[in-house]
Amino acid sequence: ICCIDNLKNNNKEVSEYINNLKDEIKSFKDNYNTGNMILDIIINEKSDICSKKGIKFICDINFSKVDFIKPIDVSSIFANILDNAIEACDKIHDEDIEKYIRIKGTISKAYFVIKCENSKVNNIKFKKNKLLTDKMDKFAHGIGTQSIKSSLDKYDGELLFEDEKDKFILNLYIPLNQNTDSWVD
Known part of the structure; x- marks a missing residue:
């Protein structure tokens, strides 16, 4: 958006920039199709990162009936979930x-349910039901989970953690009975 804003007085460059973005989006559509363009871009980007890092990535998300969630919240929720899962996998140095x-998103009863499970070796710490960061710079980190929670709060959603010895599971529940049919006016 900033790029388009900076190019707004040059129609040729704006047009070229938008066409390049369209080409990128088309290339993503071939891999994952969740029913949400923003989510498709995020999922495809994170899948590519996982592939390069040797992380097995399994995704099954149907987001087509969840059009009331604003793009900024789609981005906040899914990018942070997957960034945290990738970071946890990065800490695994044992080749065995x-x-x-594994991330799944589906409708169950009156909720859109997101479940993300990832392998891990690090110990997870909680304080007052909040996940604590294990990074050295505590001030600048641990914001991802707060961002997820902040986005979920807008939709009366709930975030639950399951910490097991070798895996971490994050569950999100977002009620489908929102007051709006869509975020688009």
Whole structure:
């Protein structure tokens, strides 16, 4: 958006920039199609990162009936979930331990449910039901989970963690009975 804003007085460059973005988006559509263009871009980008890092990535998300969630919140929720899962897998140095991320999004009863499971070796710490970062710079980190929670709060969603010895599971529940049919006016 900033790029387009900076190019707004040069129609040729704006047109060229938009066409390049369209080409990128088309290339993403071939891999994952969740029913949401923003989510498709995020999922495809994170899948590519996982492939380069040797992380098995499994994704099954149907987001087509969840059009009330604003793009900024789609981005905040899914980018942070997957960034955290990728970071956890990056800490695995034992070649006998499989690095994997499984993310599923589906409608169950009156909720859109997102479940992300990833392998891990690090110990997870909680304080007052909040996940604590294990990074050295505590001030600048740990914001991802807060961002997810902040986005979920807008939709009366709930975030639950399951911490097991070798895997971490994050569950999100977003009620479907929102007051709006869509974020688009």
